[in-house]
Amino acid sequence: MVLYNFKTIQVVPTAKDFIDIVLSKTQRQTPTVVHNGWAINRIRQFYMRKVKFTQSNWHEKLSKILDDFPKVDDMHPFFGDLLNVLYDRDHYKLALGQLHTARNLIDKVSQDYVRLMKYGDSLYRCKELKRAALGRMCTIMKKQGPSLAYLEQVRQHMSRLPAIEPNTRTLLVCGYPNVGKSSFMNKVTRADVDVQPYAFTTKSLFVGHMDYRYLRWQVIDTPGILDRPLEERNTIEMQSITALAHLRAAVLYVMDISEQCGHTLAEQAALFHSIKPLFANKPLLIVANKTDVTQVDSLSAEDKAILDEMVSEAAKMSGVAPTDAKLLMMSTLTEEGVMAVKQVACDRLLASRVEAKLQGKRIQDVAYRMHVATPAPRDRQARPPVIPPSVAAARARAMQAAEQAKKKTEKDMQEENGGAGVYSADMRKRYALQDPSWRYDIMPEIIEGHNVLDFVDPDIEARLEALDREEEAMAAAAELEGDDMDEDDLTPEQRELLKKIRARKTIVVAAHRRKKSAANNAPIKPRRVDADRTSTTQHMKASLARVGVDASAAIERARARSVSRVGRKRLRSASAAAPADMDVDGSQAPPQKRIHSSKSRSMSRGRALSTAKPIEGQGLKNEAQHNKAIKMHDKMQKRMGKAARKGEADRHIPDLKPKHLFSGKRGIGKTDRR
Incomplete structure (x- = not known):
């Protein structure tokens, strides 16, 4: 299902x-x-x-x-x-x-x-x-x-309904309200059903699970039922009626013999007889609860007769022999008899399920395919099964030998020597050493088969103290020798030089620490933030000259690079030694006007157009048509450039939220109109 x-x-x-x-x-x-x-x-x-x-x-x-x-x-x-x-x-x-x-x-x-x-x-x-x-x-x-x-x-x-399996092994607890059904379920299962000293605490079906004979069982706690016609029962009672009518379970009809639930034994018996048709073909047990308050022996003769009649009726409906029918007694407060009720109910249900399977068609189909050979008796002499004495003695000896050969575990030794908390396991007795006598040495570390403790110097502590004193004396002497020099012995020039050296050292250390903190990933300082104009060729020449480095070649190279940026021809290495403003014959050349970079680019572009030659196969007959085609291409490309496109096939949308897709759309909170 x-x-x-x-x-x-x-x-x-x-x-x-x-x-x-x-x-x-x-x-x-x-x-x-x-x-x-x-x-x-x-x-x-x-x-x-x-x-x-x-x-x-x-x-x-x-x-x-x-x-x-x-x-x-x-x-x-x-x-x-x-x-x-x-x-x-x-x-x-x-x-x-x-x-x-x-x-x-x-x-x-x-x-x-x-x-x-x-x-x-x-x-x-x-x-x-x-x-x-x-x-x-x-x-x-x-x-x-x-x-x-x-x-x-x-x-x-429906999401709050319990997960009930209709066809599994089930114990169904029913009866009047406040007779102890939920208390019994809490004792035998891991469920936690609310228990209160008033009626109809349980208003719906509750399911708990337990283990018996290595099988999983479900126990269903039903709401209380009152003795009245079916038409007058409410939704809470009808849930119990539905469970009794359809679930294949062992029914435990719980009764309160102390009558603390507010209903007499006669009323509880009347309810049992009114819902008796629902118990058909199910194992049925009558359970007397609250025996800690009232014992069955202390009941009156009329009440005992009522209980006996219910027990016999339950045995007749369950198909149990009258000799096996008995009243089950328990107390959920003291837990007396609770496990006995659980065991009897589970055994009855297992026997009933086995009997139902034997009466089904499947067992007959299996039995027809099986043949059990039964030998015919040759005489009337009884031959019960017997084990020969020699075989029994051999088995006894084998069991004794196995018991002796059985390895004693730490848990067995713990139980023999006082139990947990008293016995302390010996962890060294199983050390695999070359000599078993080494297991309990003070230092069990072994090198080449010898104990390390045998080679320890007994005067090691005194020697260590002497070494510490010697190191302290050497440190004190080094501190005295390394003291700063006396500035009074220096000349004014030496003092000024010492001041510059210290200032330079401070700058170098600070720069080194800054680079180290940035992992040598500091950006190049742009000119607009160089307010002091320290990044110049003159500053570079002066700083390198102080350390004894000739920077003339680097300065000429930097000047040649700057000249090439503004469109002038890069100086050749052959004429690098001659001044930039001198002609070949040595005369002074007139000063040239500085050409703007954009104009230089346009001029170079024009020279490129004038020298461009058409490629064969393009359909252009001369250089004029070729240059005209280049100009038309550039003019068309301006329109694409304004739209930030590479060409006609560029469909990229640089704006991630274009207006035509997002304007006029509803916000998160506006759902009243569209």
Whole structure:
């Protein structure tokens, strides 16, 4: 049988939220720009895409809701009747049926309007057809508001229902309210059901699990039942009735013999006889609770007769022999008899399930395929199974030898020597050393088979102290020798030089620390931030001259590079020694006017055009046409450059949020209009 996991059902939105979700998705995931100048087929496809996309979203979301909610006719009868008790089966099926009809109507609306849109003759008509289609779809969903709200309430309640397996091994606890059903469940399972000293604390079914004979069992705690007609029972009581009617379980009918629950034994017996048809074909046990308050022996003869009658009736309905029928007694407060009740109930249920399997058809099919050979007796002499004395003696000797050969573990030694906290395990006795006598040495570190402790100098501490004193004396002497020189013995020139050296050292150390902190990744200082104009060739020449380096070659190279930047011809190495303003014959040349860089570039561009030659195969007959083509290309490229494009095929959008895609769209909080 399929088990439904009601917790996986997705949230059902309200009608208004449903409309907002679908229309917002249509707005976000379909194109939003259409122009009147497009071809009519393109306009039709634009609006048909929106209608079809919206219809597919409605269809997908409604189908998800219909698939998540279980079908009443396909469920186990227990879940079907429980659904009928809690939510009204007809209302539930009607709500799902209305959503199914709404899905079909939306599909039909989409189909009709797409057919009409194929004949739209203008952008305005196609747009109005799209608006009409989406409006009719939203109107259909607005009418489903009550059904969606009802299904959301059902989903929330179903997600809180316990996961009950109808066909597994189950103990079902029932009876009047406040007789100790929840207390019994808390004792035998790991569940934590609320227990209070008043009636109807348990208002729904609770499930707990336990282990018995290496099998997993589920225990169901049912709400209390009152003795009244079925028509007058409320939803809480009907949950218990539904569980008793459909679950294959061992039923524990719990009774309060102390009558502290507010009902006499006669009333509890009357309830037992009124719901007796629900116990058919199930193991049934009568459990007397609260024996710590009232003992069964102290009851009156009438009450004992009532209990005996119920026990015999339960044995008759369960198919148990009258000799095996007995009243089970327990106290959930002192836990006396609780485990005995659990054991008897589980054994009864296991025997009942085995008997049901033996009476089924499957066991007969298996039995027909099996043949058990039974030898015919040759005489009337009894031959019981017997083990020869020699074999028994050999087995005894083998068991004794195995017991002796069994390795004693640390846990066994712990139990023999006082238990945990008293016995301390010896971790050294299993050391694998060359000589077992080394295991308990003070220093068990071994080098070449010898104990390290044998080679330790006994005067090591005195020698270390002497060495420390010697190091302290040497440090004191070095400190005296390394004292700063006396500045009084220096001349004024030496003092000035010492001051410059110290200042220079401070600058070098600071620069080194700055570079180290930036991991030598400091940027080059631009000229606009060099306010002191320290980055000049004169400053470089002076600084290098102070350290004895000739910087004339580097300065000439820097000047030649700066001259080449403004468009002048780079000085050749052959004429580098001659002054820049001298002619070849040694006469002074007139000063040349400095050419601006942009003008230089334009002039060089013009020279390039004048010297350009057409390539064969381009269709240009001479240099004039070739230069004209270059100028036309540059002129056309200006238009692309203004749009920051590489060419005609560049479709890159540099603006990540272009106006035509984002203007006029709703913000996060504006959902009241569109």
